[in-house]
Amino acid sequence: MTAPNQPTLRTFVAYVEDQPGVLNRIASLFRRRNFNIVSLNVGRTHEAGISRMTVVVEADDDKALRIEANLYKLVNVLSVEDISKQPNIVRDIALIKVKAPPEKRSEVLQLCQVFRARALDVGPDTLVVEVTGTQDKIEGLLAILAPFGVLEMVQSGTVAMTRGDISSAAKSIAQERPRIAVA
């Protein structure tokens, strides 16, 4: 357990209107308010015209609330939720090009299997593998492959989703969102 007001990695899910410049508005907000983005991912959702962002930020409780409130101030942001304290699934995807001459190839593939990484491309002296999982898992595979010689690597931003029932951020998109508070 961390103390309540220690900075930790917080994961925010935001639904935004799919319009030009929205990513810029969000990036500009984080820069201007001095919130440091650890990871940022934007992608489509199952609903046309709505994108979903996953933003990972280092923040304590107060800062997390301010980030949420500031995101809400953006006109193009439809809903925001800090899912850090709910049971959630967090995934990154990485592609790693590793040196694998024929005599090392099966050894590399075996190690990849342990990490449930898939080989996507085999070259005369290289392998491209895909691994999906948490940051820890990706770093674990990377460490194992390092002795063979990692030639290239690319990693996506984090995507996240709460476990169980529909999250409140998603629900508010599905229905007309209720007022924040009703007296």
Add this chain to the structure above:
Amino acid sequence: MAQPSTNPSAPPRIVPEPGIRTLTGAQIIWDALERQGVEVVFGYPGGAIMPAYDALPGSTIRHVLVRHEQGAAHMADGYARASGRVGVAVATSGPGATNLVTGIANAMMDSIPIVCITGQVASTLIGSDAFQEIDFTGITLPITKHNFLVTRTEDIMPTIKQAFYIASSGRPGPVVVDIAKDAQNRSIEYQYDPSPVRLPGYRPERLPLPEELREAKEMIMEAKRPIIFCGHGVIRANATSLLLELVHKTNIPVALTLLGLGGFPARHERSLGMMGMHGEAWVNKAIQEADLIIALGMRFDDRVTGNLKTYAPNAKKIHVELDPAEINKNVKVDLPLLGDVREILRLLLPHLGPGDCAAWLAYIEELKGDSAVRDIQDLPDNGRLFAPHVINDLWRYTDGKALVVTDVGQHQMWEAQYYKHDHPRKLLTSGGAGTMGFALPAAMGARLACPNDEIWVIAGDGGFQMTASELATCAQENIKVNVAIINNGFLGMVRQWQQFFYGGRYVATPIKSPDYVMLAQAHGLKGICVTKRSDVRAAVEQARSNAETTLIDFRVEQQDSVYPMVPAGADLDAMIRRPKPELKSAPHNPIFETGDDK
């Protein structure tokens, strides 16, 4: 009590619906603005906005030609502050637009609803570094509440509607609508859509929960040393009469922020005056000793709090605020009440009654006691002219009823201290941004919003010279304001900091002025020079009776400082007081305040 929160004095506009017409984008701009109740815009033409200007004569809207676009933004800002309505500025692309930037940032910092319409190069040229192309939505992204780039004629009307809605609702702010030249030129079949604006991601209204209101009530009724903060939000929400009712019911004293001045009558016995860096000693002392702060529509700016670590250490804090992003930003509060100040006061008032704060009020009176001889009274009467005298006299001669627009610096703080505003929207000042050059153009905007008010600009010799070119606009547009230049030959506030914190090294602060009387005359306006206190009254009367804008050059003491002062970041009650002069001036000092000054 049922006045609307945004347009308290907007005349109802009945526009007959003409049906579908073929209009150019340029014509649509003016039609959409008229439908928002716009009567005047402040602007400057140029290439990318020329189609709009060409269509202007077909509109009922008055255009005021400024001398620099910064003036246009400040005029729109002053218009908005004085009226509560949305002010509008118009500029062309590129440098025309970038000249607006300071004014937009100023409106952003003080939550002022303005809409800036700017021309942009044709949509086919955007991104090509075309002549006078600047990425204006990019530049204004962090200094607007929202901004739009419009490249399709069809989008002009809905966008202008959204811009006005966003600017004026919730916590107000500036909105930029950047319209490509080809969108202005193209004609479409057009009909105004009167349906309300719907923006799925924008919900400006909110209200606290009943249990939060109950908790607030308990905290207020239990407090022994409570204090109310009146911020700009009280004025924006038209909540001044409810605040008065709150004070009458509970007897709790009120401290005000700079932008809150006028939100509670300065001459009310429960008014403590302005708090913070240049607040009176008793206000800041009371805040430090309070057990409850009820903060209404303010944001705990650093000029208000001083050192956050030692700020109001014994006080529980209730923060009534419209913008959730302000909660716990600077000061950690015990109970945030999110929503419109007026609505929340309306919900709270029936449950409140007189608390037990007699001892507290007596204590505050005692604190006032040692300052009852106020700074202004300690000034030697040696025939020289002091700025606080000028402002105090102006307050007296205008019966405290003028609409005063100040610039930024020493005179601004003296105005806050010595011109006692009893009504809202009668002091317009650049608070958050501290924009020098604000006063003259903002006052011109206020003049068009409030044609029946007596308007006074109070500006320093530094700030006035930044936008003095708008005197020509005053002359051309027959805009009459009275201008008091507090001329001390220095950039006074910077000089004061140099004196206190930089060893008295007056680097780049002595500033030469033109002959303001001749400057006024060169514009066909009137100018008066005053060097003695005994001449203040006649000059003020003369300015008031002149039909044209009149400048008064008050040649005041050069190296006077604003007291009291809490140095930036210091504890709120650690103030620098005015050094006591050797009171050679014996029993009768004519500059002592008289009883009727209270």
